[in-house]
Amino acid sequence: DSGVTQTPKHLITATGQRVTLRCSPRSGDLSVYWYQQSLDQGLQFLIQYYNGEERAKGNILERFSAQQFPDLHSELNLSSLELGDSALYFCASSMDGYNEQFFGPGTRLTVL
């Protein structure tokens, strides 16, 4: 158990819908990262937040957005969902944004 928590574990929804994934980092960690893992693309970096501020951005679609709240938990919002958005979404956290990242258990999103 890495200490990073994610909810929900599973999410099944329909195309065109909007969902929110939630992540709580390890105690003391200030930085949160979001990754998408699909069978054909592997693990892809989406976005990083550090102490509430966006720090790095990867291959995140415009339909996706994220934020980190004052209590350091983070949410990833996915809207206008498409079949291709079906994937495992991981949250990771690190102490200061430069050290090793610890991954949460992931949220499996299925878009029907």
Add this chain to the structure above:
Amino acid sequence: EDKVVQSPLSLVVHEGDTVTLNCSYEVTNFRSLLWYKQEKKAPTFLFMLTSSGIEKKSGRLSSILDKKELSSILNITATQTGDSAIYLCAVERETSGSRLTFGEGTQLTVNP
């Protein structure tokens, strides 16, 4: 664009064998290379290698970074069935933020 290539993609061994997994990378302004083990779900952190720490060891696992050859190896000695997993290599670049670029992974199967 940063690139990580792992080999082999798949490996089947018997318990007690020693294995070597390979990772080569191309990254602008290299900061670190990380190894993760992914079993059923979340990647679990193994090692982080940097210019100041090119060799790490933990129990039966060890890893070396070759900055000249832009590569790293992960060695597992006296393999056990519990070592069966996907081993992921990732690189991080020196930027104001932190983002990991992952390889495809090596699927290791250890048979009794």
